[in-house]
Amino acid sequence: MFRRLRSDIQAVFDNDPAARSWFEVVFTYSGLHAIWFHRMAHALYKRKFYTLARIISQFSRFMTGIEIHPGAKIGNRLFIDHGMGVVIGETCEIGDDVVIYQGVTLGGTGKEKGKRHPTIGNNVVIGSGAKVLGSFKVGDNSNIGANSVVVREVPPNSTVVGIPGRIVRSNGRRVDRLDHTKIPDPIMEMFRSMQREIEELRGELETLKREAADRQARAQAAETAPERDEADLHKLKITTGGDA
Numbered sequence: 001m002f003r004r005l006r007s008d009i010q011a012v013f014d015n016d017p018a019a020r021s022w023f024e025v026v027f028t029y030s031g032l033h034a035i036w037f038h039r040m041a042h043a044l045y046k047r048k049f050y051t052l053a054r055i056i057s058q059f060s061r062f063m064t065g066i067e068i069h070p071g072a073k074i075g076n077r078l079f080i081d082h083g084m085g086v087v088i089g090e091t092c093e094i095g096d097d098v099v100i101y102q103g104v105t106l107g108g109t110g111k112e113k114g115k116r117h118p119t120i121g122n123n124v125v126i127g128s129g130a131k132v133l134g135s136f137k138v139g140d141n142s143n144i145g146a147n148s149v150v151v152r153e154v155p156p157n158s159t160v161v162g163i164p165g166r167i168v169r170s171n172g173r174r175v176d177r178l179d180h181t182k183i184p185d186p187i188m189e190m191f192r193s194m195q196r197e198i199e200e201l202r203g204e205l206e207t208l209k210r211e212a213a214d215r216q217a218r219a220q221a222a223e224t225a226p227e228r229d230e231a232d233l234h235k236l237k238i239t240t241g242g243d244a
Contacts, residue, residue, distance in 0.1 A: 011079045014079075015081070034060050034086075042074075044056065069092070072089065074094045086102065090117065092106045094120045095121045103128050103129040118132045122140045124141070124142050125144065127146035130144045139155045142157065145160060155167070
């Protein structure tokens with residue numbers, strides 16, 4: 001138990017550059033408090049003390065602003081930064097070394113029974129205000145952009161942004177897993193691609209215009225060539241007295 005408590009505290013230092021001391025982390029980090037309350041509530045929930053478990057989770061919600069259902073399964077070293085407004089549903093499963101920012105919802109999409117909340121893999125970062133809704137898996141080492149709405153499976157090592165969430169790539173460039181402001185925007189990428197295509201079309205159009213102008217100049221030169229030859233012949237007759 002104490003090893004797990006130490007790993008929870010160390011996760012704060014690993015993910016939050018503002019953390020200064022163990023005393024500060026233990027007594028002021030609401031995300032850490034919510035996780036510890038959840039551990040107690042989850043232990044009671046597994047032993048079918050459902051009402052007592054819900055009382056503890058609601059007390060935790062009142063104290064921290066973070067609502068974690070007692071039935072949710074949480075792995076090691078989860079870090080909830082700030083945490084106000086975070087909601088984690090009953091059948092949600094969270095892997096190890098996950099980072100969740102404020103305003104995140106890991107919820108369902110209806111009143112269906114059974115597994116209805118997402119499964120979050122290891123080393124996943126979920127940005128501020130993101131909503132992950134439904135019974136599917138977010139693969140390991142993935143990033144969910146701030147305010148994204150994810151409603152379908154996310155493969156491992158992916159980056160998802162937008163509403164609804166779209167999988168985007170970082171073109172081989174490494175993205176800092178904690179800097180979710182640098183996640184590429186697919187709309188802007190589409191506009192940039194369109195701009196590049198417009199510039200290419202403009203270049204091709206200018207080339208076609210120059211080629212057409214050259215052809216027209218050659219055609220005009222060919223049409224005026226007989227007239228020049230006749231004029232030269234007339235000049236020659238005049239200079240030779242008409243004997244040419």
